[in-house]
Structure formats: structure tokens, C-alpha cells
Amino acid sequence: MDEQGQGDELYPIAVLIDELKHDDVLLRLNAIRRLSTIALALGPERTRDELIPFLDESVEDEDEVLTALSEELGNFVEYVGGPDYGHVLLSPLENLATIEEPLVRDKAVESLNKICHQLSQQPIEQYFIPLTVRLSKADWFTSKISAAGLYTTPYSHVTPQSQEGLRQQFAQLVHDDTPMVR
Template identity: 55%
Template sequence: DEVLLALAEQLGTFTALVGGPEFVHCLLPPLESLATVEETVVRDKAVESLRAVSHEHSPPDLEGHFVPLVKRLAGGDWFTSRTSACGLFSVCYPRVSSPVKAELRQVIEVGVGSVRWPQSH
């Protein structure tokens, strides 16, 4: 777990090492994998790094690479991936086009809509 935690933390700082913002999407697959692990501290650090590298994406790259990652996480079978997706919506939603915003809202509605919320009295 310590190695995975260090990896999740360091990958968020690798933008220059992969050739700059144009190639930052190369960091997404390993971070996506780390965002699905059961260990909470690793998963949280992966989400933190994903949030950091999201700012390096141009809007078209955000829509082409980052939003599909968020959708995959949100549609995951396990709570771990869905939890991670919740931490990523806010960094991509403001920067994408209206049609993609509508898609993200639908992803949230489907994923969160199936959760039974306690009734307040």
C-alpha cells in the first residue's frame, strides 16, 4: 500500500516528465487504476492527483480523455470507483461544453439516483 500511495502521489506531478500538457493524458490510465483500489488513502491520493492533472488538460482533451475516465469510474461495479468519480465531477464540469455537461448530469443522476437516501423528518 505504501508503494501505491507514493505512486498515486507522484504521478500527479509528472506532467513535465511526459512531455507537458499535450501528453498529460498518458498519466490517466495508471491513476484511474489507483482510483479504484480498496485502500482509502491510496484512492484519495489518486483522486487528488487526477484533480491536479485535470487542470493541465485543454477543454478538448478534457472531454476526450478525462470525462470518459470519470464516466468509467462512475459506472463501476464497486463503490470504490464510484466514490472516486464523485471527487472528479467538480473539476471537469465547469470546463466542458453544454452537451458534455448534460452527459455528466445524467451520469450523476443514474449513479446517485439508485442510492436510497434516508428520509428526513
């Protein structure tokens, strides 16, 4: 590919990165709302390898931008290559599920559950359940509150052994010291 073609290919991500780093909250919010367009331009592989890791590192922003990001990522499975690759979206959403603002966390949990519905048993057991357990065992109550909302969706899709592990882990949350977690 010639140099001009390579530049055209990188243009959408460069513009997005500039807008996501812009001082104007409205520009950042609009960039989040256009993520699917950027992902289509990049294709599934570059979306997985470049865009998602970039977004994973971009979770320090205004609450309204993070809420929009949490919501957008829940609709992103098709842009990363379908259900076989849906697990790559879990990392940024896990980070968003730890944010102090309840609206951001709620949208992250909603998106995580939406993605879980699209995953098969193996990625649920390999990626989703460990994420749920990590959030459950975190030091901060915000993570534990998010974790509480992640137990029912994977439950019916996993082995009886994994179901038992989920029940045991959930039981620990039920007896957590923090009333908001219980």
C-alpha cells in the first residue's frame, strides 16, 4: 500500500483521538457517539487491536462522556468481529464499572450483561466470570455494587461447577460489611 493510502486509513482514528482528548466536553461526547462509524472504518481487527485498547486507557473523563462510552460499548460486539471476540470489550467496561458515579457504573453493568448474552459458554467462563469475581473482591464498594449486577446473566450459560462458584461468590457479597453492597 502506498503512503497516501496508509495515511487515509489512519485518518479516522487520528481524528477520534484528537477529539477524545479535546478540552471541549461536547466534542468528546460527539466522538464517543461516532465510535461505531470509526470502528466500521477501521474494521474488526484494528478495532480490537487499536481502538478498544485506546478506549480502555481513556476512562478518566467527565461522567457524561463515560456514561456515553459505557452505553456505546454495549452495542459494539459486531464491530469487534462478533461474539467470538466480544470478550475484548470487557476490559474497558470493567474499568467503567469501578467509577464512582452510579450512572456510569449502571450503564457499564448494563452493557456487560448485554455482551454476556452474546457470548458462548467458554468466553463467559474464561473472561466474564473472572471479571465478576475481580469486581466482587475489589477493595472499593463501587466495584462490589457493580459486581452484584453481573451474577444472573452468566448463570444459566455455564457449567454446574461454575454456577456453584458464582453462588459462593455472591453469598460473600450478601454478607459484605458495606450496607450499599448488601
